[in-house]
Amino acid sequence: MPLTLDTYRLLGRSGLRVSPLALGAATFGTEWGWGAGPAEARELFDRYVERGGNFIDTASTYTDGSSERLLGEFAADRRESLVLSTKYTTLRRPGDPNSGGSHRKNLFASVESSLRRLRTDYLDLLHLHVWDSTTPVEEILRGMDDLVRQGKILYVAVSNVPAWQVSRMQAIADLRGWSPLVALQIEYSLIERTGERDLIPMARELGLGVLPFSPLGGGVLTGKYSRADLTAADSPTADGTRRSVTVAGGTLTERNFAIVDAVKEVAAELGRTPAQVGLAWTLRNPAVTAPVVGARTPAQLEDNLGALEVDFDAGQLARLDAASAIGLGIPHDLLAGDFGRTLTRGDLTIETRR
Template sequence: MRYQLLGRSGLRVSELCLGTMTFGTDWGWGANKQESFKIFETYAAAGGNFIDTANRYTEGSSEKFVGEFIENDRDHWVLATKFTLKDRNDDLNFAGNHRKNMMRSVLASLKRLNTEYIDLLWVHLWDNTTPTEEVMRGLDDLVTRGLVNYIGISDTPAWIVSQANTIADFRGWNAFAAIQFEYSLLQRTPERDLIPMARALDLAVTPWGTIGGGALTGKYLREESGRVPEDSPRRNEHSSKIAQTVVEVANELGVTPAQVAVNWSRQRQQVMIPIIGASKATQLQDSLGCLTFRIPDELLLKLNEASKIELGFPHEFLKSDGVKEEAFGGMFEKLDNHRL
């Protein structure tokens, strides 16, 4: 395992992050405590130091398991958790991004994790209610109090993230160092705005869903059952064609489809730290095999072509030859480096 800086911070994190949404069986699936520890040990043995959980994962079991697993060497681990999602039914203030829920949720997470601080606190998703200034000031207070070291944001529109970091920079508050969202060969829409924004603002990207809920392993091509329902976009004709291409590339390289899918996300032109999860240690061991190879350029192109999307307006409009010629009169032909 190699290490990277987490975006605009100096924090060193491993090139793969261990996702622990599967730690606990409270949701009717996942790994029991014994198997969860095997998964943790497998990741640790590979040199990983970056663990991702959340207040609602398996109704708190995930945080409790993680807290126990890392307690003997707490300072070694980069521990990330999240707030936003409700953890009490029928109580409006037990969910959302506002200060009251933020402070309450973090204190509850610290108790479940049995730790005095969180290395990276994620805003789990945007609630479209709380003012951006309130969120950023609350997060800054948590850092100032020493309860949190760094902050990140997940599943939020690019314009809001840009607004938030601009406000933080202007006010001298702590800004987001990383962003998390779904990104895979089956879900490339973040390339429209989220990924360019992350590059421009020097945010590390920790994509989730890199194997498409298992669809990119090729198992649904074999009509196997799984957590992804048959009417899901991950199991339609287009997705099946992408999965088939992944399988073909994997066969050519002598690796597994899951390893190809993870490496495709890693081989972007910016910091990408995929979150990999598993319900069995053997599944995680398979994913870790992605560290042993790189996808050659010609096969990357094959994957890109099979999964390409239209960027939509204004991206397609701005890069069209007609617009560039009519608006700029061929000026880009005389420039070595330009963005259009």
């Protein structure tokens, strides 16, 4: 059934209503060499909001702070109708050890900086951006809860954190009456499905809405790369373009091009673009609340929004799943297989409704 940006979804275990595609503002600003300038970023924002979109994702260090500054300027006259999400933990000042990390000092300082740049007195959603492996979870959770009680953030979430740490954090928050996590941002796409092993099942169980970033695999699923890029002679980081980042990231592989072939085949059958097919596939996962789309141009954004109208038949889904399939690993393959079921159920038939 086709969706629209104003077909809102609840975010995790909260009552917060968000659009089924979030607008990623990492492309707001040109400091990283491949983003959108102020005028083009404004057009991206306006088109998204005019179509009913209300969920916009950024971070304290995206495009060296320009992302938050531009978003704050664009959102100023409609702040209450938007859900603004930002993140902390990435290093804000090279050489300053306490300007990065998950600890309380950086948490409070980063939030204050984000509030100033976004021209607001509260954040709808704050993510811990990258796990630092040093800060105690109690310090993180208590600091987030303090900011919620102060009214500076409304909801808390995490990104790029091991599943066992996330589950531990949620249990501690629940037991101590601190603000629970409501969202999990992870890389997830047809070419990156390893989150299906632990992170996504954990999110469903614990009430976290999944917000996939890079749902098009760094642009690979758009079909703009070819197998010739596998043996490109130029240095992968020489030109500073988004292409060089993708090449350096190792996502241009024969396996991924086989997945792209399947995506293109389905797209041709549906009269859609490969990007729309790739995004629509993530939207079908019941754990996913809203993929984060990072368009650089208005044309790219319009193409991405077309994913909301894509509907697959069972055969097309089966082909996409088969092309991108991964092993779940221990113990999941055992538990999901016939042998594991026999061990726990014998020849009994047990109906589950979850």
